[in-house]
Amino acid sequence: MSNIDRRTLVKGSLAAMMAGAASSRGAFADTSEPILLGVSGPLTGPNAQYGTQWKQGFDLALDEIMAAGGINGRKLAYQFEDSQSDPRQSVAIAQKFVSDPRIVMELGDFSSPASMAASPIYQRGGLVQFGFTNSHPDFTKGGDFMWSTSVSQADEQPLLAAYAVKRLGLKKLAVLHLNTDWGRTSRDYFSNAAKEYGAEIVVTEGYIAEERDFRSTLVRVRDANPDGLILISYYSDGALIARQARQVGLKQVICAASSVYSPKFIELGGEAVEDVHVGTRYFPEDTRPEVQKFIAGFKKKYNGQEPDAFNAYSYDAMNMAAAVVKIGGTDRKAIRDAFTKVKDVSSVIFGSATFDVASRRVKGAMNAELVVRKGQFALWDGKPT
Amino acid sequence: MSSWLDYTINGLIVGNVYALVAVGLALIFGVSRLINFAQGSIYLVGAYIGWVAVVQLHTPLPLTIIVVAVAAAIVGLIIERFGLRPLQNSVRIAPLLATIGISFVLDQLVMLTFSPNPRALPSQLPDVRFQVGGGTIGPLDLLIAGVGLTSALLLFVFLRYSKLGWAVRATAQDRDAAMQMGVDVNRVNQAVFGIAAALGGVSGLLVGMYYNQIDTAMSLQATLKGVVAEVVGGAGNVPGAVIGSLLLGLVESYGVAVFGTSYRNLFAFLLLVVVLVLRPNGLFASARQAPPEPLTGTFIAPSRPVRIPRWALAVAAAIFAILPLFPVSFYVLQTLINAWLLGMLALSLTLVAGTIGQVSLGHAALLAIGAYTSALLSLTLNVPVGLAIIGGGLMSAALGTLLISPSFRLRGHYVSIATLAIGEIVSLVILNWESVTRGPIGISGIPPLSLFGTELISPTSIYWFSFAVMVVLALLQGRLLTSHLGRSFRAIRDDDIAARAYGLSLNRYKSLAFIFGGFAAGVSGGIAAHLYSYINHETFNTQQSILALTVVILGGLGNVVGAMLGAVALVGLPEVFRIAAEYRILIYGIVLLLLVRFRPQGLLGTI
Numbered sequence: 001m002s003n004i005d006r007r008t009l010v011k012g013s014l015a016a017m018m019a020g021a022a023s024s025r026g027a028f029a030d031t032s033e034p035i036l037l038g039v040s041g042p043l044t045g046p047n048a049q050y051g052t053q054w055k056q057g058f059d060l061a062l063d064e065i066m067a068a069g070g071i072n073g074r075k076l077a078y079q080f081e082d083s084q085s086d087p088r089q090s091v092a093i094a095q096k097f098v099s100d101p102r103i104v105m106e107l108g109d110f111s112s113p114a115s116m117a118a119s120p121i122y123q124r125g126g127l128v129q130f131g132f133t134n135s136h137p138d139f140t141k142g143g144d145f146m147w148s149t150s151v152s153q154a155d156e157q158p159l160l161a162a163y164a165v166k167r168l169g170l171k172k173l174a175v176l177h178l179n180t181d182w183g184r185t186s187r188d189y190f191s192n193a194a195k196e197y198g199a200e201i202v203v204t205e206g207y208i209a210e211e212r213d214f215r216s217t218l219v220r221v222r223d224a225n226p227d228g229l230i231l232i233s234y235y236s237d238g239a240l241i242a243r244q245a246r247q248v249g250l251k252q253v254i255c256a257a258s259s260v261y262s263p264k265f266i267e268l269g270g271e272a273v274e275d276v277h278v279g280t281r282y283f284p285e286d287t288r289p290e291v292q293k294f295i296a297g298f299k300k301k302y303n304g305q306e307p308d309a310f311n312a313y314s315y316d317a318m319n320m321a322a323a324v325v326k327i328g329g330t331d332r333k334a335i336r337d338a339f340t341k342v343k344d345v346s347s348v349i350f351g352s353a354t355f356d357v358a359s360r361r362v363k364g365a366m367n368a369e370l371v372v373r374k375g376q377f378a379l380w381d382g383k384p385t
Numbered sequence: 386m387s388s389w390l391d392y393t394i395n396g397l398i399v400g401n402v403y404a405l406v407a408v409g410l411a412l413i414f415g416v417s418r419l420i421n422f423a424q425g426s427i428y429l430v431g432a433y434i435g436w437v438a439v440v441q442l443h444t445p446l447p448l449t450i451i452v453v454a455v456a457a458a459i460v461g462l463i464i465e466r467f468g469l470r471p472l473q474n475s476v477r478i479a480p481l482l483a484t485i486g487i488s489f490v491l492d493q494l495v496m497l498t499f500s501p502n503p504r505a506l507p508s509q510l511p512d513v514r515f516q517v518g519g520g521t522i523g524p525l526d527l528l529i530a531g532v533g534l535t536s537a538l539l540l541f542v543f544l545r546y547s548k549l550g551w552a553v554r555a556t557a558q559d560r561d562a563a564m565q566m567g568v569d570v571n572r573v574n575q576a577v578f579g580i581a582a583a584l585g586g587v588s589g590l591l592v593g594m595y596y597n598q599i600d601t602a603m604s605l606q607a608t609l610k611g612v613v614a615e616v617v618g619g620a621g622n623v624p625g626a627v628i629g630s631l632l633l634g635l636v637e638s639y640g641v642a643v644f645g646t647s648y649r650n651l652f653a654f655l656l657l658v659v660v661l662v663l664r665p666n667g668l669f670a671s672a673r674q675a676p677p678e679p680l681t682g683t684f685i686a687p688s689r690p691v692r693i694p695r696w697a698l699a700v701a702a703a704i705f706a707i708l709p710l711f712p713v714s715f716y717v718l719q720t721l722i723n724a725w726l727l728g729m730l731a732l733s734l735t736l737v738a739g740t741i742g743q744v745s746l747g748h749a750a751l752l753a754i755g756a757y758t759s760a761l762l763s764l765t766l767n768v769p770v771g772l773a774i775i776g777g778g779l780m781s782a783a784l785g786t787l788l789i790s791p792s793f794r795l796r797g798h799y800v801s802i803a804t805l806a807i808g809e810i811v812s813l814v815i816l817n818w819e820s821v822t823r824g825p826i827g828i829s830g831i832p833p834l835s836l837f838g839t840e841l842i843s844p845t846s847i848y849w850f851s852f853a854v855m856v857v858l859a860l861l862q863g864r865l866l867t868s869h870l871g872r873s874f875r876a877i878r879d880d881d882i883a884a885r886a887y888g889l890s891l892n893r894y895k896s897l898a899f900i901f902g903g904f905a906a907g908v909s910g911g912i913a914a915h916l917y918s919y920i921n922h923e924t925f926n927t928q929q930s931i932l933a934l935t936v937v938i939l940g941g942l943g944n945v946v947g948a949m950l951g952a953v954a955l956v957g958l959p960e961v962f963r964i965a966a967e968y969r970i971l972i973y974g975i976v977l978l979l980l981v982r983f984r985p986q987g988l989l990g991t992i
Contacts, residue, residue, distance in 0.1 A: 264503060270507075
């Protein structure tokens with residue numbers, strides 16, 4: 001660690017010399033420069049779509065933060081570095097951010113391999129890694145600089161299980177899940193909760209992200225004779241499964257995790273996703289003011305486009321980052337400490353978000369039970385489908 | 386029992402979908418002995434042109450198909466004229482690399498034009514379903530089957546009875562002889578690329594409609610499955626490609642039936658390896674047919690390597706060794722650490738691909754084996770990290786050689802495809818063997834690098850460690866190349882029949898090369914595991930294998946210094962282009978294409 005100290009010393013003295021020479025670089029110049037957040041995420045490669053969704057949410061939140069006067073009068077901005085969700089690139093980006101004194105905290109990365117490979121660097125470098133989509137149970141165990149607002153699957157899945165089992169009355173469930181760390185963890189939490197509520201899991205099938213053809217999987221599902229299908233999927237694969245299930249003649253109730261909550265799910269699934277039940281964290285007609293503000297602002301900024309779950313995560317993350325920086329200022333350690341102090345930040349996903357200091361996560365996500373009716377997500381009216 | 390009927394029907398339906406891509410690949414392979422890795426990208430382009438036609442211009446289906454076919458054919462002609470024709474007299478591996486570069490560029494162009502979000506591509510056929518067995522099929526299934534079978538049949542007739550078809554076959558059998566007989570080889574190639582691209586575009590359109598979904602990630606998957614199907618049917622054999630596709634679909638479907646969904650691709654790739662080992666020319670090759678690969682090693686042409694004086698190398702090594710003493714940022718050091726890790730992988734690959742001529746497309750599997758071994762040794766058995774990394778190297782050497790040994794009898798492209806399949810199999814085994822590898826959850830909390838009890842956690846010390854390991858491996862390999870053993874390796878590469886006649890046991894030498902190469906790759910994977918602290922089955926993926934091969938070809942096959950230079954270039958370039966944000970991979974692809982175009986033997990030449 002002595003190396004870091006020497007290096008920062010060298011940098012510090014260099015900066016001081018430059019400041020002296022230019023003489024304009026003082027306390028005044030500081031406030032004209034924006035406070036900079038580093039973002040590490042996919043803009044190209046197979047996960048590029050999620051990076052572009054992040055940007056939309058960030059930009060909207062930033063517009064609102066600026067309109068409200070910025071961070072104590074200073075601007076807030078982010079520098080997005082494309083990692084392709086590749087651990088080799090995310091570690092280089094981590095060093096880049098850690099050694100860039102302008103960066104006060106980091107947001108991302110998207111996938112667990114990319115995020116958690118970079119964690120040791122952020123931890124040793126003393127820069128907060130704020131992983132707002134990192135549901136891997138070990139992510140925040142990387143150290144006290146790892147914080148996450150990703151909805152814990154231990155919270156989310158029992159809500160979905162309650163919707164499917166208690167509300168919809170399903171007793172024999174087929175679980176189809178994305179075979180990633182997220183899908184696997186979710187499946188386990190879901191199955192445990194569903195069993196607790198008295199349902200039986202008759203078949204579970206894990207599929208890889210590139211899969212497009214589910215017909216044979218659905219024959220397995222049919223032969224297990226379930227009364228409901230549970231999709232622990234993202235919107236594109238969720239739509240594919242729903243379509244193919246209807247095509248092969250499966251008429252069971254389909255109930256999906258909140259990650260399918262996107263207008264794309266309906267666009268891609270068409271008529272097949274009609275009557276699909278989705279447990280989500282917010283919904284368009286939600287009367288909560290933060291949700292109305294988010295949806296109205298999003299539609300206005302992006303030509304009437306409906307926001308989806310990933311837009312909401314990144315929007316919330318930027319608002320959380322602003323709240324933290326307001327308390328912690330620009331000192332990296334103070335920012336870490338600010339995560340323990342920040343309270344009741346207005347949030348689309350959580351209503352109001354406060355970190356649980358022990359787990360460095362936020363508990364108590366909001367819950368809305370939706371169903372697709374006439375090509376729209378609507379609050380479920382309690383009628384069976 | 387009725388379920389088995391359903392699995393069979395489903396297998397045939399998805400086989401149908403694979404056939405569309407496989408036929409195009411087979412056609413191109415038949416003529417130019419080239420696995421066109423850009424075929425999936427043409428498929429992608431076709432799907433998006435179809436989207437524009439259907440959603441924006443509201444064209445009726447027959448017109449949509451014509452528009453897509455023509456547009457895709459034009460793309461194919463452009464690829465042939467500007468991407469591949471300039472390379473026809475260079476090393477045979479150059480066009481292969483060019484198609485990889487072209488696929489990068491096309492995929493990125495589509496992504497930049499249409500955004501990476503998936504889109505719906507509505508089917509223009511009436512939505513009626515016919516009950517078959519326990520499931521249903523729709524008109525689109527029939528259309529896809531119709532297009533696949535008709536195109537295979539038409540191509541068969543075209544190749545057998547038309548004059549241009551004869552020219553195509555003559556060119557396929559012997560280019561030079563065909564030219565002497567007055568066949569316009571370029572025109573033949575053009576025709577073939579045009580037809581294959583039109584077919585590829587239409588298949589993208591139909592498959593997009595089939596799933597009502599198109600996105601930019603569909604290209605690589607289409608290529609992979611198409612290649613498997615094509616090789617199973619017999620590379621270059623058009624009707625064989627259709628049957629190979631149906632067989633692939635069936636094997637996948639039965640695999641799902643018996644073992645579950647997460648085993649699906651495992652069966653696809655196992656089928657490929659079994660077919661390659663038992664019948665290397667594909668299931669439908671006749672016994673009298675000339676082998677589709679040349680008997681001698683013209684796959685890798687010798688060239689005059691650039692001689693770099695020893696003192697220059699020593700100076701370069703010294704500069705890199707003392708680099709951390711200067712105020713360079715940790716970002717630069719980290720980027721170079723990545724380069725050194727990739728350099729070790731490239732050393733391994735340049736030995737097996739360049740020196741002994743076994744071009745591997747699954748080298749990331751060796752990284753994964755080394756990484757998992759080292760991580761598990763240090764986590765569960767508390768083996769010191771330094772020893773665990775060596776253990777990873779040894780395991781990679783042993784297991785890698787064992788896995789690859791059945792394909793030692795293969796040549797040229799077939800080695801690449803077999804290794805590609807083995808790479809996928811390793812990744813899928815890691816995903817499914819949960820009791821050992823922890824499956825998709827991955828391994829977290831891997832201890833950091835340490836040496837003799839001292840933790841190496843500052844970027845400077847990791848830099849020195851990885852640089853030193855790479856230099857030691859490079860020196861060993863350099864020594865190996867100048868030894869008797871190295872000369873034997875090259876003899877096998879250049880002419881394996883002559884080498885065998887001279888008394889060299891091919892399998893033994895190939896094993897030796899893979900043992901040495903496997904060790905270097907395993908060590909690289911082991912270091913990476915301790916550097917990242919978390920790995921799962923996605924950490925070491927196919928893109929890594931392709932990147933490693935690009936490094937090796939860029940540096941010059943078999944060239945030790947070239948491998949390290951290539952690694953620095955290919956890790957560094959995307960970082961340098963970071964300023965270009967979304968455009969950086971596009972620029973990277975173009976730079977790659979230019980390098981292949983003007984320096985196909987690699988920067989430093991083949992040794």
